[in-house]
Structures are given as structure tokens and as C-alpha cells.
Amino acid sequence: MRTIRLMFRQARLELRAFWRNPAAAFFTVVFPLLFMVVANVALGPSSGGQQQAAEFYTPAIIAFALVTACYTNLAMGVVVARDAGILKRLRGTPLPTWIYLWGRIATSVIVAGVMVAIVAGYGALAYGVYLPGEHLLALAVTLVVGAASFSALGLAISGLVPNAAAAPAVVNATILPLLLISNVLVRIDDGALADIAGIFPVRHLADALSRAYDPAAPAQGFALDSLAIVGAWGVAGLVIALVTFSWQPRR
């Protein structure tokens, strides 16, 4: 009972700190939404019609928002807290490690959830994009696997970043190229870049989301092969995170 109360409080605390941090809130929430509007309005006419563009971009921006909230935001937040000595102070209290990490991950997942609802709602209302009612289970499972995996990867990269000054460079260098070649910001279905993207989890998250969003997709919208690859990356991330995570600033 005490543990559950502690989990609830820690998640609420981290969520509160997140919304009050203007930089984190902007890059995690406003930026993907801005990109969604611009992509739909500016790129729509040139990529075969507004409706078709929105059908591509709605699941793609959901993937983008999830990766930003779980990977980028989590990694940056943990590195900044570590550098500021916040983690070191918490380490000296009886707060269990896993409850601290739970609070961080829960915040990322809740933010990602809000983003998904906004993006899906916008696509449906503004462009009549299909809302995956029959594929709701596939969508939910994909979101959960994606959020868990990218959170684990965010923790893993935070352990490899030397300090807060290096965090934006390292985190963005690892994720922006993948977002560019993984059918998220731009559509690249074939060729060498698509093959490279196929190794990494972003492309598979985008594929799984667009499968759930395709009303004609078989298997209730599940893309099990893609989910397996995303999950495998998540497990690898968790292992790296457990090895490299540190409480103290690295100087």
C-alpha cells in the first residue's frame, strides 16, 4: 500500500516538474504538434492529396511524439538531474531506485499518451483520418511496447552521455537521423536508407503504428514482426541502462 502511494506521488511529482519546465514542454509537446500542422498543410498538396498525406502523417507523428517523449525527453531529463546533483541527493534517501525510474517513465508515457490523443484527434477531425476502432488493441499494444522500449533506450543513452552540456548533441545525433529515414518525417519506402532504417527500432514503430491505422490491414492491425524488433531493442536498452546508469555527476 505504501509502495503504491509512493509510486503515485513520485509520478505526480515528476509530471508536475515536467509541465513547469518550459524547454522540456516545448520540445516534447509543442514541437511535434507544430510539425504535424506544417507537414499536413505544406506537404499535403505535393504528396498526392490532403487526405492521403494526413493518413500517412497521423501515425507517423504519433511515432514522432512517442519517441520524443520517451527517448529524447527522458534521456535529457535524467542527464540534467544527474548533473545537477538531484539523483545523488535522492540516492541518499530511502527512495528505491526503481520508484524514481518509474516516476520518470510514467511521466514520459503519460505525456506520450496525451500527444497520441491530440494527434489522432486532430487527424480524424481535420482530415477525416481513420480512427482505429477495430484495431484499438493493436494500437494500444504498439504504444505500450513502443513507450517501454524507447524509455529503456532513453535511460541507456543517458548513461552514455558524459554531462548535461553534451546531452542535446548526443541524444539528437542518435535519434534525428533515424527519424529522417524511418518514414516518420519523410516518406522513404525503398532503397538503401530504408534498409538501414530497417535495422533500428524507429522504422518498426512507425510501421506498426501505420499498420494499426490501416483499416484494411490483416491480423487485427497487429504487426508482430515489427513489434518484436522494437521490443528486442527495448530489452537491449534495459540491459545497457542497468550497466551504465549512474547517480553521480561525471566530472
Added chain:
Amino acid sequence: MPTPDPSTPDQRLTGKAIEVHGLRMAYGKLEVLRGVDLEVEAGMVFCLVGPNGAGKTTTIEVLEGYRQRTAGDVSVLGADPSRGGRGLRDRIGILLQDGGVEPYLTVREVVDATRGYYRRPLPAAELLDIVGLSDQAKVRVRRLSAGQRRRLELALALAGDPELVFLDEPTTGFDPHARLAAWDAIRRLTARGTTVVLTTNVMDEAQALADRVAIIVAGRIVAHGTPLDVVGARGPGSAIRFRLPEGGPALPPELTRMIASSRDDVLELRTVEPAALVNTLSAWALQNGLPLHDLVVAPRSLEDAYLELTAAAAASAPGDEVATA
């Protein structure tokens, strides 16, 4: 913390909150601690002083469980801090030298969150009162001044009503008022029976607060005991200072022999028999109609002893690297 039972004072006095024997710490070939022995009795204020880089923070962080020692026996509240885990951390409080607080939360939110981590927390209002931040409860941490933030960290260290609290340079960056307020807060802790271990390089602070002092230089304890013991270890003595205007009558030879220093028209005499010296001095002054402005009779200070001891220790160990802790 059980209330101290006045009928069994001996039991509390003999209890050891901390025992350290032969503590060594090396980073590769660099030896930061070279065999530290310490004992801290329950309910006392223990003060570890030393120059920057002497090993104060390293010692404290071994006791807090942040660092794995290279060798030696360490017991904190009966537990090994490197394996003490949650149970031990529930009973101790830690004010780090380089700790941080979530900048976007308010003082009250951080205090309440931290209280939630402990089994028997102190009330939030009491914590804020102890450190004098009651009026800042709704202020976000990033808006606090440096001194206020340090006081908040002190409140967080006390949130779990610890039996033992570690304060690593608690008053760094404080103005004189804030420093006095912090000293007052620390004295209030000891009144509750809390054991306090603090590091400082401000000797006034050690002199004002400490029941026991240990001086660490280059990873070794070079003196320990009560502040008076430490001062006395370098020979007993009192300092007598007064103003002697130029052109006045000359001091008699039995007083001139005692002059330790003179700056402008202020003379400082040292003696092991202050009563006799004061008697001779005042007889001579009255005879010559001198008021002896600014006359002071003072014990040699901890700062005097500290400066002598650290200089002696540095001189006796040439070539020793003083590592940054």
C-alpha cells in the same frame, strides 16, 4: 529517535554512532585516505576539519554509503554503509556538498516529497521552521537565493527525523546572519538527541558547534578530541591583547618577554599563567595611569591550533600529494 532517558545517561554517552578503523581509499595509485580512525559518540556534534582536498568529503561519502572503501572497518549506526541499503538510509540524513533540488517544484512540494520517502518523517511545518523557510513554502526552488537553497537542502536532510545527520560544509556561501541561524538549527538538532557529523573549513564554526573535532590533513587524522584538547595539544596558553600608544612608558622586561606579536599599536602576549600576567600587567598600567584600551584575555583559538597543525603536517610529509576529494 527514542527520547533520551535521563535515568540512563551513561548508556547514551557510551553508544557509538560511528566507528571507523584503518579506513583507506585509493583511486589507482592515488591514496586519498591513508588509514583514518574515527569514533563518534551518539548525541554529539562531531566536526571534521581540514584543508581543501584533505579527504573530508571522501571520508564523509564513505560513511554515507556513496563510495566503496579500499580497506578498513566502517560501522554507521551498527551497519556497514556500503551494504546498509534502505534500512540505514531511513535512519540517516545527508546534506551533500554538491546535491541538487528539482528547480521547478516549490519548497513545500520538495519537502513533502522527501518526507514521503521516510517511515517517520517530521511535520513539514516544523522542518520549514527549523531552517527559517516558512515564508518561502510556495516559492519555486529556482527562485531561491543560494543561502535559502542551502537551507532547503538542510531541511531535506532532516526530513526523516534522522538519528544521525551528515552535513558537508553546511554554511558555505552563507552571510553571517544565515550562518548564525544555521548554527542555531544545528544546536536544536542536538537538543533532540540527533548525532551530527559536519565538515567545515571555517574554524569559528567548529569552535562554536563541535563537541569533538578531528583535523584531517592529506588523508590522515593529525589531531582529535574536544576543541580544548585540540587547542591544548599544541601547548597550553592564553593570548592577552591590548593597545599600547606609542611614546608611552616602556613595558617592564618580565612582560616584554611574553610578546608574541605586535601590529600597529596592538600587542599580543602569550602565557601559560594568565592570572599572574594579568596581575603584573594591570599593576604596571595603573602605576603609569594607562587605561589599556581594548584589553582582551582569550584562549588560543582552534584556528591558531589548526594553522599550526596543518602547517606542521604539511612540513613533515614533503612530497605527499594532496589529492582532491
